[in-house]
Amino acid sequence: MTLTDHNQTLFKLRLERSRHDLFDMFEALYDRHPAYAQTRASLEAVMLEAWEARPDDLKWLDMKRDLEPDWFQRPDMVGYVFYIDQFAGDLNGVLGQLDYLEEMGVTYVHLMPCLKPRPGDSDGGYSVMDYRQINPKYGTMDDFERVAGALRARGISLCIDLVLNHTAREHAWAEAARQGDSEKQAYFHLFEDRVLPDQYEQTLTEVFPEHAPGNYTFDEALQKWVWTTFNTHQWDLNWANPQVFLEIAEVMLYLANKGVDVLRLDAVAFMWKRMGTRCQSEPEVHMILQALRAVCRIACPAVIHLEEAIVSPQEMLPYLGRGIHDGKEGNLAYHNSLMVQFWSALATRDTALMTNVLRTHFPTVLRNATYATYIRCHDDIGWAITDEDATAVGATGHGHRAFLKDFYTGDFPGSFARGTLFGVNEETGDSRISGSFASLAGLETALESGDKVAVQRGVDRILLGHALIAAFGGIPLIYMGDEIAMLNDASYLEDPGKTHDSRWIHRPAMDWARVEAAKTGGAESPEALVFQGIRAIMRRRKATPELHAGHPTHIIDTPEKGLFALVHDTPAGTLLCLFNFTENWTSVPGEWALSHGVRDLHEALSDRPVALKEGNIALAPYARVWLR
Numbered sequence: 001m002t003l004t005d006h007n008q009t010l011f012k013l014r015l016e017r018s019r020h021d022l023f024d025m026f027e028a029l030y031d032r033h034p035a036y037a038q039t040r041a042s043l044e045a046v047m048l049e050a051w052e053a054r055p056d057d058l059k060w061l062d063m064k065r066d067l068e069p070d071w072f073q074r075p076d077m078v079g080y081v082f083y084i085d086q087f088a089g090d091l092n093g094v095l096g097q098l099d100y101l102e103e104m105g106v107t108y109v110h111l112m113p114c115l116k117p118r119p120g121d122s123d124g125g126y127s128v129m130d131y132r133q134i135n136p137k138y139g140t141m142d143d144f145e146r147v148a149g150a151l152r153a154r155g156i157s158l159c160i161d162l163v164l165n166h167t168a169r170e171h172a173w174a175e176a177a178r179q180g181d182s183e184k185q186a187y188f189h190l191f192e193d194r195v196l197p198d199q200y201e202q203t204l205t206e207v208f209p210e211h212a213p214g215n216y217t218f219d220e221a222l223q224k225w226v227w228t229t230f231n232t233h234q235w236d237l238n239w240a241n242p243q244v245f246l247e248i249a250e251v252m253l254y255l256a257n258k259g260v261d262v263l264r265l266d267a268v269a270f271m272w273k274r275m276g277t278r279c280q281s282e283p284e285v286h287m288i289l290q291a292l293r294a295v296c297r298i299a300c301p302a303v304i305h306l307e308e309a310i311v312s313p314q315e316m317l318p319y320l321g322r323g324i325h326d327g328k329e330g331n332l333a334y335h336n337s338l339m340v341q342f343w344s345a346l347a348t349r350d351t352a353l354m355t356n357v358l359r360t361h362f363p364t365v366l367r368n369a370t371y372a373t374y375i376r377c378h379d380d381i382g383w384a385i386t387d388e389d390a391t392a393v394g395a396t397g398h399g400h401r402a403f404l405k406d407f408y409t410g411d412f413p414g415s416f417a418r419g420t421l422f423g424v425n426e427e428t429g430d431s432r433i434s435g436s437f438a439s440l441a442g443l444e445t446a447l448e449s450g451d452k453v454a455v456q457r458g459v460d461r462i463l464l465g466h467a468l469i470a471a472f473g474g475i476p477l478i479y480m481g482d483e484i485a486m487l488n489d490a491s492y493l494e495d496p497g498k499t500h501d502s503r504w505i506h507r508p509a510m511d512w513a514r515v516e517a518a519k520t521g522g523a524e525s526p527e528a529l530v531f532q533g534i535r536a537i538m539r540r541r542k543a544t545p546e547l548h549a550g551h552p553t554h555i556i557d558t559p560e561k562g563l564f565a566l567v568h569d570t571p572a573g574t575l576l577c578l579f580n581f582t583e584n585w586t587s588v589p590g591e592w593a594l595s596h597g598v599r600d601l602h603e604a605l606s607d608r609p610v611a612l613k614e615g616n617i618a619l620a621p622y623a624r625v626w627l628r
Contacts, residue, residue, distance in 0.1 A: 007059070011051045014298045015044075021328050022294035025287040030242040039242040043249060047299040050253035054300060058257065061152070061302040072157075072262075072304055072331060072475065073370050073549035076542045079108040079159075081377065082480035084138045086509045091139035091147050098150060100515070104483060105538040108475055109151060110159040110264065112378060114138055118168035118233060121497060124378070126161065126266060127234050129168040131251040141258065148259025159262035159306065162255065164248060165270045166234040169219075173247075174235050178221040187244055188235050189227035189273065191216070196275075197225050203276055209425060211500050229270050229279075239271045239288055249295045256300035262332070263296075264306040265289070268319065281315050289319070290329045304331035306372060312384060313337050313361035320369040327367040335371035337361070338472060340384050342375055342465055343440070344400070347407040347417075349582045351564040352393040353385070353400075358566075359555035360389075370549035371474035375465035376440075376482055380422040380432040380503055381408070401430055408433045408440055416442030416458070418488060422502045436506040437462055438485040443526055447487075457583055459485070459526050460622035463533040464579060467605065467624035470541040471577040472566065473549040478534065484514045485530040537605065544604045544626065546575035556596060559588050563619070567596055573628060574598060580623040587616040593627055602628040 088094045113125025116133040176184035197216045217232040227236040272282040307319040307330035321329040341354035387397035406412040408419040419435030443458030469476035492504030518531035551570045562582035568575040574597030601610040604626040
């Protein structure tokens with residue numbers, strides 16, 4: 001059998017494996033569309049063509065990951081997220097920092113938006129005008145392929161953003177539509193007048209009410225209204241058109257063949273439009289996402305999907321597969337609730353809400369999927385706390401959200417935090433928060449006061465958060481600069497293109513002098529304590545097999561209101577992870593730990609035995625312990 005015969009046979013086997021996952025969804029979505037038969041036939045040809053063009057080393061990686069389908073659930077996965085220009089200038093600069101990534105124990109890199117954006121305001125790079133080119137200020141697609149290959153050689157998986165809900169107004173499809181191309185006009189949602197838009201608006205929400213109110217924009221060239229959920233320059237794609245599905249499938253396979261391991265599918269909740277709804281997370285969204293996942297399983301099975309949907313737990317979990325989509329949709333989704341509850345518990349010194357939310361709304365185990373866990377990212381923090389969850393612990397949703405807003409801007413008496421508002425909703429009074437991990441955790445305030453104890457507490461809060469995401473299961477994501485405790489950077493206010501967006505306060509350029517100081521300077525400096533602490537946490541994570549995301553995770557009650565605990569049940573035994581969300585010493589009875597399956601009181605995070613004091617396990621301020 002020749003290599004070509006082998007490849008053809010392998011393609012056919014994978015096509016049969018995922019045929020129903022793909023074409024059952026495709027038929028349900030598009031069988032009444034006049035282009036259905038043509039696009040269905042084209043889709044199979046597109047997949048075969050992409051498979052034939054796939055480089056041999058990526059085909060071997062496909063085989064390896066088919067044999068090891070849990071590769072992304074293993075505890076050796078540690079993620080790192082950065083903007084290319086802020087981290088290293090350009091793609092060639094990234095090649096010069098691969099040793100640093102390895103030193104941090106990183107096995108997963110997310111390059112923040114790197115596809116070619118529109119000129120000027122591009123929503124941080126998410127207003128894409130060409131899916132097949134790299135942002136010129138970062139380099140070329142050839143440079144990108146070199147980076148992907150260099151990362152792969154070091155065992156580091158590469159994640160990039162692919163925006164599914166919209167393109168930039170300057171994208172070739174939109175430009176053709178503006179010039180009268182009726183086929184390309186059908187790629188978007190266009191309206192002759194405001195009759196239908198006004199009807200839709202009755203149930204739609206505004207994503208950026210401050211600087212992009214409404215959901216429609218009048219285009220002078222078209223003399224029509226365009227659906228623009230996020231910004232006037234971001235045109236929503238019409239996913240009811242199978243040609244859009246085909247186009248995006250081709251783009252996915254093109255990027256996969258350039259060396260992408262993880263496609264972060266952006267703004268997926270908004271892809272399907274239905275009158276009388278919020279046009280978010282409609283059932284067809286999940287049908288589309290299952291079909292796109294099947295496309296990759298057929299033509300590039302080494303690639304997995306991260307579905308970006310920052311929504312309530314009930315709305316988020318289907319993106320990891322529920323019902324008929326179980327095990328067939330996204331492989332990764334952000335655990336937004338874990339991040340929100342971390343900051344909530346840190347402010348209140350009470351974990352009752354955190355325990356209730358994470359235990360009530362999330363399953364103990366997922367099939368063929370896991371979470372991307374994080375405490376900070378490029379985005380703001382939205383206080384996704386419902387009235388029902390707040391009421392369950394004796395609070396009110398509006399009151400608690402207002403408290404968190406005040407606490408994390410530093411306006412609440414006694415607050416240690418230093419953040420700034422984002423996305424203020426004047427009607428509801430709700431708002432989100434921007435700020436770096438270190439500044440929100442109190443380090444900025446502590447350094448200004450010169451209080452050494454307060455500085456140590458800020459460091460401890462940062463390490464607490466990283467120990468939590470490392471212990472939860474899934475893939476912990478370190479956001480660039482958090483590992484050296486970088487503070488808020490207000491210099492964005494000097495850039496007219498950024499002043500409207502406070503999120504730039506936590507998107508500073510990487511401080512490599514601070515990195516060097518963390519490595520070689522005083523061992524007691526905040527940056528050194530955080531840098532060494534996070535490296536140690538991630539090393540211990542890799543040495544702790546109980547943290548495989550395939551094991552059931554149970555959230556349990558604790559003897560003290562300021563403690564949070566979870567238990568990983570594994571065939572080899574139990575791992576109990578315990579976190580103190582207060583600045584006070586406390587303890588738990590040894591018998592309590594033993595009653596939850598701990599046997600030898602070995603602390604996996606420090607790799608030492610735990611000594612009981614009068615039958616109790618002592619916990620320092622902001623302690624983080626993983627008990628075997």
